[in-house]
Each structure stands twice: as C-alpha cells, then as structure tokens.
Amino acid sequence: MKITSITDLDAIRQACFSRLYAPDGVKVNVGMASCGIAAGAQASYNRALQEFSTKPDISISQTGCIGFCEMEPLVEIVAPGKPRMMYHHLTEDKIAEAINGYLANDYHKKWILGQMRDPRNILEDDIANPQAPVTPAEGFPFLEDIPFYAKQTKIALRNCGYMDPDSIEEYIARKGYYAFLKALTQMTPADIIKNIKTSGLRGRGGGGFPTGIKWESCAKHSGDRYIICNADEGDPGAYMDRSILEGDPHSVLEGMLIAALAIGSKQGFFYVRNEYPLAVKRLITAIKEAEKAGLLGDNIAGTNFSFHVKISRGAGAFVCGESTALMSSLEGKVGRPRAKYVHTVEKGFRDGPSNLNNVETYANVPPIILKGGDWYASMGTANSKGTKVFSLVGKINNTGLVEVPMGINLKDIVFGIGGGVPRKKEFKAVQTGGPSGGCIPARLLDLPVDYQKLAEVGSIMGSGGMIVMDQDTCMVDVARYFLDFLKEESCGQCNPCREGIKQMLEILTSICQGNGKEGDIELLEELGAMIQRFSLCGLGTSAPNPVLTTILYFRNEYEAHIRDKKCPAGVCKALFHYEIDPEKCTGCGSCARKCPQEAITGDKKKPHSLDQSKCIKCGICYDTCKFDALVIR
Amino acid sequence: MNSSVSEASLELDYRELDRIIEEDYQNDKENLIMILQAIQKTYNYLPKPALSYLAVKIGVPVSQIYGVATFYSTFSLEPRGRNIISICLGTACHVRGGDRIHETLVDQLQVHDGQTTSDNRFTLESVRCIGCCSLGPVIKVNEDMHGRLKQDEIQSILSRYE
Incomplete structure (x- = not known):
C-alpha cells in the first residue's frame, strides 16, 4: 500500500497496535543486534523457534539492542494482561524454561532484569500507556527504576529494542514517518530549518557543528545537492550508530528525508563501515520497505518531491570519517581529506553542495519536527541541547549504550548508570572522544558532560565512546x-x-x-x-x-x-615484575595450574613462589588469583 | 608467509567478473570500492589479473585501482588462509587485555598481522573495534565471535577450525 497522508499512517498504526502492545498470545522478543548475537541471541532465538513455533499462541520476534550489553542475551516476554518481563543472560539452554515459566505465571526471578512500566516512546504521548491496566508482578523492579535505565531519556534510541527493525509497520506504529509527512505537507523548507536551529541540535559525530546552520548553508548553494549519512563509525569503543542502524534504521532514513526536504535534494547516500554487515542488511530491508510504501523514490506521497538513497560500504579506513575524505571515498577514490577553504556544503560530493550528518544526528530529527525545536532545546545545557548517546565500555560493571540529557555529570554516568569499576579496583580515568579525545582523571568526575566542558578539560565529545580505565590501566x-x-x-x-x-x-x-x-x-x-x-x-x-x-x-x-623505570599499573613488560605476597597466598594452586611457563611452584595450602627467570609476564596468574596475592613490583 | 595457492594456477572466471562489474555495479567507477569487495569475496583476495581486467572495464587506470586497493585495510593482494582470524584491538578490548590475546595468537600461529600460516589454515588480521565492547577482549574467526576471552582458551578455539 502506498502511503499518501497522515490518515494512512493512522490506519497502519492502529492495525499494528496489538502486535506491539497487546499481542494475541505470548510474544517473545529477542534482542538481535550484533552484540546480542555475539553473546548467543541467535542460538536462543533458534531454540525458541524450534520449541514453540508449532504452538499457535506463541510468537517469536526480533528486536534491536535494548542497550544493556553486559546482560545480553536480553529477551522480553509479553502477553496481554501480563507484565512485560525482561530476561537477562537468556542463553539457549534457559530460554525454553523461561518461556514455560512465564506461561505458568511462575517467573524466574534470577533471570529477570525487571518489568517494563511503559513501553511507549517519547512520541507516543497521544495514547495511554498500554501497560497501565496491567497489575505489576510483585517483587520485580520496574526496568525504568533500575540504576542503569533510571537516568536515561531515550530520543535517538527511542525504538531500539522495542520493535522489529525489519518492520516498517512497527516503526509507523511507534509514530514513525509522522514527522516526515508533517514536514512534507505542512512545513516549508525554511520552517524545517528554523525548527532544527531552534532545537540547538549539534552534530553527534564528533565535531558538534550546529545542524540547522549546516542545513541552511547547504540549501543556499545551487546545483545538485546531496544528503549523506556518515555511518563510518570509526572511534574504537563507540557503537551507538551501529546500534541505531541495526535497531531502528527507519529513524535515520526519516531524518534524511526531512533533511532532503529542507535542503532540496533528490539523492542521498549512506556510507557504512565495512565492519557492520548486519547494519547494511537491515538498511537494505528498510529502504526496500520504504520504497514499497511510497515513502522513498519518485513522487513521494503523491507530491512532486522525489528522493533516492544508495548504500556505499567503507573498506576500513578511519580517516574516511572525515567529511572530505568520506566524500572522496564515496566517489570510489582513495579517502584523503582536502583543505576546507571551500566547505563541503558548497562543494563536496561530485563537487555539488553536500550535507553530511551522522547516524545519531539524523535519528534525532523526526522527534524535533514532531515535538518542536523548543521541546528539544528544553533539555541539556546552554551550549549543548538535547540528549547524547554514550557507549560505556572498558573497566566498568554495566557495559552498554546509554542516552542521557546533556549536562549530566561524569560521576552519574560512570558510577550511577555504569555501576563503577569491577572487582573492587580503583577508578583511574575515563577516555572520551576516541583517538581524538582525552583522558579525564578521577578528580574531575563532577564535570558536567557537554561539548564545551569536555573541551575545557582537553578532551572532546566525539561520537560518544566512554572508555573507563582502572588502576591496572597504564x-x-x-x-x-x-x-x-x-x-x-x-x-x-x-x-x-x-x-x-x-x-x-x-x-x-x-x-x-x-x-x-x-x-x-x-x-x-x-x-x-x-x-x-x-x-x-x-x-x-x-x-x-x-x-x-x-x-x-x-x-x-x-x-x-x-626516572624510576617502573610501570605502576603493571602493563609495560620491561618495567615491572610479579611477586607472590606470602602473607596473602593461600596455596590454592590455581595460578600454578594455569601458568603456561610452569614458573609457579609450591606445596598445597602453603605460600607459592614464582621463578622470575621463567616468567613471561603474561598476567594469567594476576587475573586468576582471588586473594590479591600476586603483586606488581 | 608463503602460501599454497599460487597465483599462476588461479583461473579467473571472467563471466563472474562481468556479472559483478556490469550487473551488480553498472560499470560505474564510483562503485570501485564495492566492486573490489565483491571480487575479494569471490576469490578471498584481489588477484592482479582481475584488477587489470577491471581497469579496462570501468576506465580507471590500474595505478589508481592499486592505490585504492592498498589504501583501504580490508583489501588483500595476497591469497589468504581458509580461516580469517580478526583480533579486535579497539580501546575497550585493549584495556581489557586485548594485547595479551594478540601476543598469544602471534605466538601460537607464528605469524604476524596480515600473514597466513604456512599450512594455509589461518590468516591473522587485526581490526579496530567490531563494536562488541561488552564482550571484550574479542576475536572473530570467520563469522563467529568469541568474547570475554582468556589467553588459555585460545588453543581450544583454534582447534575448532580446520
């Protein structure tokens, strides 16, 4: 069916409501982003299909990443009139038992992260909370109250983990493409740009350039204009763009469509990192579905607006995240940056005016159009509006993707949401901004996170990777x-x-x-x-x-x-050695069994000793010892 | 390292090349990178005769194609092994001991990054962040991800691949 009006969207939204919020029987949603799959979600999904696909009242479905990567595989089980339960670490050996338990109202407490209070996203405030009439299960926390989620506000990630990324109907049911049709039928290009400028949205890829101003200057230049999505997420430790593309590709597509309307463009490009095959696959599906629905292609929604998109894959060059290098690579050439005496909004791809934003930036656009620039600008700080997605990784308990309002302080992110450093080690620093960023020490943990404050301490926002480091990091x-x-x-x-x-x-x-x-x-x-x-x-x-x-x-x-020729953290091999503290060593022998050099010897239940001439400082003993008896000297 | 696949013995299927270049990518030089990816997917590396053929087909000098093939780290001009091990050296894996996993791999396979074992069983490649930071340190063997790795687990993982 071709969509031509908001009434058409309403019809799809209504028809799809039950699929999302009141399924006929039990619905099992398996989080199937790359990280979930790596943790075993595919196997869990297959097992659930195998065991339950013949039962008519049970359906198995996929969703994107719900963000709490440490807990993968994450699986949500829902049924009408019953709580929406989120299960963690639900590997293939547990999933059948979990589903059977849910059917019998006997929830497995150990496997449950929490129950969802309200599955709606920020755009769905025109309907009542479908979960409101349901009596919550006693003794299970609400997902929204657990520390990892409590401080989050999901705008860019509004649909990730809540719907099937391959289904355009489910995207529409969560108020997708409403912003685009509003922009198409009720707004002038100048209105759109004004809204984006009012919102204060800045580029989420690293530079932080004001998006509205970029759009405005691109629209001023004549020629064939291009809309490009930078999905060459190269900063190691940052994976929010992959997660959005894998979990909610339509939101990015919709953001690009709105940009194309505002700027006056007929052709868009995705430049996706080669390491992200699943993101490409989901994008291809999304583009096909949008074309089928008449939301992409010629004469969209019966108007004279036409827009086509093409996917290009990168080939492993970090520098191609830079705008001019990316455009050169899009042209099939070596990705070398050029000096920007002339900006890409004037002469970029094929020497035409080109607007480049990253995935997260585009994903923020539809909510701004629907709810207004003022709404977005009401969140955040003076110079950094709205929310930002961070990937919390490294030496941290709750690894995952979090979206928080700008201005939240680092301590709230690392300790409040992230749960601090594992194994009672001491927090040392947090690295932000990837290879272009800096390391922020423990004493600056009260720093509010926004573009300016991070720059003041010598780092940058970058694309949002936060790598936590502890005492063992040199x-x-x-x-x-x-x-x-x-x-x-x-x-x-x-x-x-x-x-x-x-x-x-x-x-x-x-x-x-x-x-x-x-x-x-x-x-x-x-x-x-x-x-x-x-x-x-x-x-x-x-x-x-x-x-x-x-x-x-x-x-x-x-x-x-x-000066001292010492590496206090015990990383630089030439500058430290391990010793066994006889006071702490219990003689359990677990380090000796694992030592590949057989350098550790000793009698049972007596302090062991380490032969320095054999030791290769691989660190296996240090990681193995539960009594902190291995010390760095 | 040496390799048992010699280039001289490789027979190029020109019909397959034509299909990639003409049908999938419309002889368009802007698609050069993706054409190279498709060729590498077919042959496991970029055979030189295929690059010369491609140059004529899309009207781009071989020198420029060679430039692109050597600029981007995905491409290999040498035949690669039956199994590709990608070790993630992203920051999250690095602070969680990725370097030690890397050392163990180098030690056990007796090859460095980009090299292939003499029996053609493994090629070792390092990549910067696969985006599975919660599982770090991570290696990917072909399409399988192995996470939360410890050095002493490497041997048993490698033994699963022939």
Whole structure:
C-alpha cells in the first residue's frame, strides 16, 4: 500500500497496535543486534523457534539492542494482561524454561532484569500507556527504576529494542514517518530549518557543528545537492550508530528525508563501515520497505518531491570519517581529506553542495519536527541541547549504550548508570572522544558532560565512546596505543601528521620499553603542539590529545616510567615484575595450574613462589588469583 | 608467509567478473570500492589479473585501482588462509587485555598481522573495534565471535577450525 497522508499512517498504526502492545498470545522478543548475537541471541532465538513455533499462541520476534550489553542475551516476554518481563543472560539452554515459566505465571526471578512500566516512546504521548491496566508482578523492579535505565531519556534510541527493525509497520506504529509527512505537507523548507536551529541540535559525530546552520548553508548553494549519512563509525569503543542502524534504521532514513526536504535534494547516500554487515542488511530491508510504501523514490506521497538513497560500504579506513575524505571515498577514490577553504556544503560530493550528518544526528530529527525545536532545546545545557548517546565500555560493571540529557555529570554516568569499576579496583580515568579525545582523571568526575566542558578539560565529545580505565590501566601505554592507531590510520599526505605522529610514537614506545630519558615529556608536548597547529585535517589536529591530556593529568606515571623505570599499573613488560605476597597466598594452586611457563611452584595450602627467570609476564596468574596475592613490583 | 595457492594456477572466471562489474555495479567507477569487495569475496583476495581486467572495464587506470586497493585495510593482494582470524584491538578490548590475546595468537600461529600460516589454515588480521565492547577482549574467526576471552582458551578455539 502506498502511503499518501497522515490518515494512512493512522490506519497502519492502529492495525499494528496489538502486535506491539497487546499481542494475541505470548510474544517473545529477542534482542538481535550484533552484540546480542555475539553473546548467543541467535542460538536462543533458534531454540525458541524450534520449541514453540508449532504452538499457535506463541510468537517469536526480533528486536534491536535494548542497550544493556553486559546482560545480553536480553529477551522480553509479553502477553496481554501480563507484565512485560525482561530476561537477562537468556542463553539457549534457559530460554525454553523461561518461556514455560512465564506461561505458568511462575517467573524466574534470577533471570529477570525487571518489568517494563511503559513501553511507549517519547512520541507516543497521544495514547495511554498500554501497560497501565496491567497489575505489576510483585517483587520485580520496574526496568525504568533500575540504576542503569533510571537516568536515561531515550530520543535517538527511542525504538531500539522495542520493535522489529525489519518492520516498517512497527516503526509507523511507534509514530514513525509522522514527522516526515508533517514536514512534507505542512512545513516549508525554511520552517524545517528554523525548527532544527531552534532545537540547538549539534552534530553527534564528533565535531558538534550546529545542524540547522549546516542545513541552511547547504540549501543556499545551487546545483545538485546531496544528503549523506556518515555511518563510518570509526572511534574504537563507540557503537551507538551501529546500534541505531541495526535497531531502528527507519529513524535515520526519516531524518534524511526531512533533511532532503529542507535542503532540496533528490539523492542521498549512506556510507557504512565495512565492519557492520548486519547494519547494511537491515538498511537494505528498510529502504526496500520504504520504497514499497511510497515513502522513498519518485513522487513521494503523491507530491512532486522525489528522493533516492544508495548504500556505499567503507573498506576500513578511519580517516574516511572525515567529511572530505568520506566524500572522496564515496566517489570510489582513495579517502584523503582536502583543505576546507571551500566547505563541503558548497562543494563536496561530485563537487555539488553536500550535507553530511551522522547516524545519531539524523535519528534525532523526526522527534524535533514532531515535538518542536523548543521541546528539544528544553533539555541539556546552554551550549549543548538535547540528549547524547554514550557507549560505556572498558573497566566498568554495566557495559552498554546509554542516552542521557546533556549536562549530566561524569560521576552519574560512570558510577550511577555504569555501576563503577569491577572487582573492587580503583577508578583511574575515563577516555572520551576516541583517538581524538582525552583522558579525564578521577578528580574531575563532577564535570558536567557537554561539548564545551569536555573541551575545557582537553578532551572532546566525539561520537560518544566512554572508555573507563582502572588502576591496572597504564596511561602511558594508553597514549602509545592511540598514537599507534593514528599512525596506522594517518592518510600520509601532510607532513606534521605523518611524521609527527610517528616521532611521538617512537618516543612513547621507548618510554614504555624502559628507555625513556629526561626531556622526553617536554619533547612530546612540543611535538604535540606542532601537530595540532599545522595538520591538514581533524585527524592530525586532534591526534596529540590523548598524549597531552595524559601528560597533563598523569605526569607522575610518565615520570615513574622515565626516572624510576617502573610501570605502576603493571602493563609495560620491561618495567615491572610479579611477586607472590606470602602473607596473602593461600596455596590454592590455581595460578600454578594455569601458568603456561610452569614458573609457579609450591606445596598445597602453603605460600607459592614464582621463578622470575621463567616468567613471561603474561598476567594469567594476576587475573586468576582471588586473594590479591600476586603483586606488581 | 608463503602460501599454497599460487597465483599462476588461479583461473579467473571472467563471466563472474562481468556479472559483478556490469550487473551488480553498472560499470560505474564510483562503485570501485564495492566492486573490489565483491571480487575479494569471490576469490578471498584481489588477484592482479582481475584488477587489470577491471581497469579496462570501468576506465580507471590500474595505478589508481592499486592505490585504492592498498589504501583501504580490508583489501588483500595476497591469497589468504581458509580461516580469517580478526583480533579486535579497539580501546575497550585493549584495556581489557586485548594485547595479551594478540601476543598469544602471534605466538601460537607464528605469524604476524596480515600473514597466513604456512599450512594455509589461518590468516591473522587485526581490526579496530567490531563494536562488541561488552564482550571484550574479542576475536572473530570467520563469522563467529568469541568474547570475554582468556589467553588459555585460545588453543581450544583454534582447534575448532580446520
């Protein structure tokens, strides 16, 4: 059926209501994003199909990522008149038992994360909470109240984990494409741009450029204009764009359609990272479904507006996240950035005016159009409006994707939502902004997170990766790690970046190997300042950030490496050794059994000893010991 | 490392190449990267004769195609092994001990990044973040993900692949 009006959307929304909120029988929703599948969701899904597909009153369905990656595989079970239960770690061996238990109203408390109070998204405030008439199950917390979810506000992630990403009907049922049809039938391009400007939305990919201003300047330039979606999410540790594409591809498509209306474009492109095959697959389905519904293609919804999109896949080059490099790569060429004397909104892809935003930015657009720019601007801080998705990873208990209002402080994210550092280790730093960002130390944990505050402490928002580091993370090694990454990824055309990063890396490597000398820190600072000032593109100008911030906040660790020839965290192999503390060693023997070198010996229940000549410092014993008897010296 | 697949013995299926270049990608030079990906998917690497053929078909100099094939890390101009091990060296995996897993792999397979074992069984590649940070450290063997890895588990995982 071709959709031509909001009335058509209403009809689909009504028809699909029961599928989402009041299924005929029991509905099992398995979280099937890449990370869930890696944790075993596919096997759980298959098992559920195998056991229950012949039963008429049970349906098995897929959803995107619900965000709490630590708890994958996550499975939600719902039935009319019953609580919506979210199960965690529901591997294939447990899923049948969990479903049978749910059928018998005998919920498995140990496997349940919580029950959902309200499954609606922020756009569905025109209907009553479908879960309201249901009596909650006693003794189970509401999902919305557990610390991981309590402080979140989901706008970009509004549908991820709540619907089948391959179904356009379910997207419409959650008020999808209403914003686009509103923009198409009731708004002028100037109205749309004004709304986006009022919202204060800034680019979520790293640069943070105001989206409305970008759209406005692109619309001013004549020629064939292009709408491009940057899905080349290259920052290691950030995966929100993958999650949105895998869990809610239509929201991005709808955002691009609205941008195309505002700017006056007929052709759009997705540039997706090659490492994201599932995102590409779901996008292809979404595009086909939207074309079938008449929301994409020629004469959309019976108007003279036409818009086509094409998917291009990247091939593993970090620098292609930079706008000019990305556009060059889209043209089938080597992805090298160019100087931006002329901006891409004037001359970009095929030398035409090109508007590039990232996945998360586009996903924010439909809610802004439906609820108004003022609504969006009411959240956040003076210079950073709305919400931001962060991926909380590294040495943290609750790994996952979280969407919070701008201005929330780091402590609330790391300790409130993230649950702090595992194994009672000491929190050391949080790294934001990927290889272009910096490391923020424990004493700055009260920092409110917005574009400006992060820049003030030497880091950047970036695409939203937050990598938590604890006492076992060596900050010099982290700086070396990022430079090693950037050396590989530098495109090599400008000298400061190509040679400068290499020189800095050599100094850092020698420090980590125990060959650091006085003056190295100052030399790193000098080189860093030079690279920042003279590099051609953003990769180079931000490359020294991880080094400069670690020097700023963890200078003592650099000095320990250089002067005392020690690595306090026990990472740089040349600068530490393990010892067994005879006071703490219980002689349990678990380290000795695992040591690949047979370097640990001792009698049962008596303190063991470690032969330094055999030890290769692999760290297996250190990770194995439950009594903290292995110490770093 | 050396490889048992010699390029001389490789017979190119030009009809298949034509299908990729003409039907799937409309002889369009803007699709060069995706054409190369399709060729690599067919042959497991980019055979040089295929690149010369492609150059003529889409009207792009071989030098430029070579530039693209060597600029992007996905492409390999050497034949690769039967199983591809991708070790994630993203930041989250790095702070959770990814380097030690990497060392163990290098040690057990006796190859470095981008190299293939002499029996052609494995090719070791490092990638920067697969986006499965909650499972770090992670390796991907072909399409299978192995997460929350410990060094002593590597051997038993590798033994599952022939």
